[in-house]
Amino acid sequence: MPLNLPPGEGPPSFPDLIATAGYRAMAAALRLGAFAALANGPLTAPDLAAELRTDPRGTGLLAEALVAFGYLEHGEDGYRNTAMTTKWLSDDGYSTVDRFWATVLFESWDDLEESVRTGRPALDFYAWLSARPETLARFQGMLSGHADHIGPEVAEVVPVGRRLLDLGGGHAKYATRLCAAHPDLRATVVDLADALAVGGRTVAEAGLADRITLRAGDYDDLDLGGDYDTALLFNVVHGRPVEANRALLERVATALAPGGAVVLLEHDEHCADPASDAFARVFSLNLFHGQGGQVYSAEEIGTWLTGAGFADPTTHPLESAPGQSLIVARKTPEE
Ligand SMILES: C[S@@+](CC[C@H](N)C(=O)[O-])C[C@H]1O[C@@H](n2cnc3c(N)ncnc32)[C@H](O)[C@@H]1O
Known part of the structure; x- marks a missing residue:
């Protein structure tokens, strides 16, 4: 304190x-x-x-x-x-967050100078997590708890049709909430196998296994299929370099039906509250160090979206999570 x-x-x-x-x-x-x-x-x-x-x-x-x-x-x-x-x-509530961050700060930041010196991530964050099952469980638990907290507001903003794709949807809380609210909706959640083990339990507990498909694999390589109405990329682009994000957004555009929506959840680059602003900056440094990413500005993400064939990127600041926003854009209908 x-x-x-x-x-x-x-x-x-x-x-x-x-x-x-x-x-x-x-x-x-x-x-x-x-x-x-x-x-x-x-x-x-x-x-x-x-x-x-x-x-x-x-x-x-x-x-x-x-x-x-x-x-x-x-x-x-x-x-x-x-x-x-x-x-x-x-x-075991909020303390999960501190147990996760203490491991990140006191273990993975040991060689922070290395990533800053070379410009390359000093670790492969998801392999690092995979080798630490307890830390991985805390990471997914932390995100899952946050999804419970912001879920109602997210559900009001996300445009939904009949088919939803959640890339990096891990714990599956967003797909589960949206499917529970929209009886005609079916969802596919793509993530790495160990994250989907958590998501599988969420889906089973919600009794939605017949409407939510969990696909283990790399969202940069998997055939994502097509004709989705909505694609979620929540807390994904900040963990990746610019070119990887541009390429992934092009794959998302291909997977969406014309007029379909992509929705990103991201931290705001700057916040009015000094503590949130300082957190955004050290979080950004951590993303660079561990994954080659950073907190990107909404303007920069908007240029990737329009470059990938999306129109009118719109930012929705979250009241339930000051310092975080949803960015919604529509795939340009074919002429
Ligand atoms: C920061 S978490 C976000 C989880 C969830 N979308 C949320 O916002 O709560 C990023 C997720 O992307 C997954 N992920 C990372 N790299 C991936 C890849 N190459 N292919 C598929 N999933 C990946 C991770 O396992 C993790 O669950």
Whole structure:
């Protein structure tokens, strides 16, 4: 949690040094299960250590660091979660996001200089994820939770006909919501096999296996078929270089019926809120480092869309997710 230090004369990096150490300490507490253990009530350091099977001295020092950052507080009976920790970090809800980002920042950013120096991604993000099943599950869980949150607003904006293609649709929450709302709609979700394992469970639980087809494979190579009314590319183009996106949008245009709609979900390049703006910039750097992508401006995406044969790209900022927008464009009808 931010310490809100008064502006000082010291090195500008010092607040970031302690914030980074605080985030790392918080991640250790999550990984060790400290917040979950304290959800049952306060514990002294030795009792917390016994619960976590950790070293009592190290546990006490970690707890003190967490007090400094507002994650824990001292009570009469030992350490206890603060109200904000109880709300956000003491169960498997939001803490999934921090467990994912801590792994990204403290493992994959180790060689950040390398990607910046060479201009090439320092890792193959999806192969990296595939080798870390727990992190992959958290990644899909995080996106799936976000889809639950913004789903109602997304469903109002996405134009729907009878056939929907969701490229990189992984957890299948969007296809499931749209099919549930439109009884005549059938959907095909394309993604890598391990992501579709998550999507398969979503589709089965919704009882929509007869209307949603899951196709495992590479959306750059698979025969995508044709005559779709709608194609979704949600959180896809920011993970890829420009030329790969132009080529994929041409494939999407071929797969759509004339007048069909492509809908992209993307982060806004700039946001009015300083925290969202800073997040967009470090997120963009992370996309460059891990995948050769970045957060692209809506204007740039619009030029790719018109170049691929789409008309009137329109941006719909999401009220349910400030800093993210849907971009909708229609395939130009054949003359
Ligand atoms: C950032 S996630 C977005 C998931 C979902 N569309 C959403 O917005 O919540 C990108 C998805 O694209 C999938 N993906 C990445 N490269 C792919 C490829 N070459 N072919 C098919 N799917 C791919 C990933 O497995 C992942 O599920």
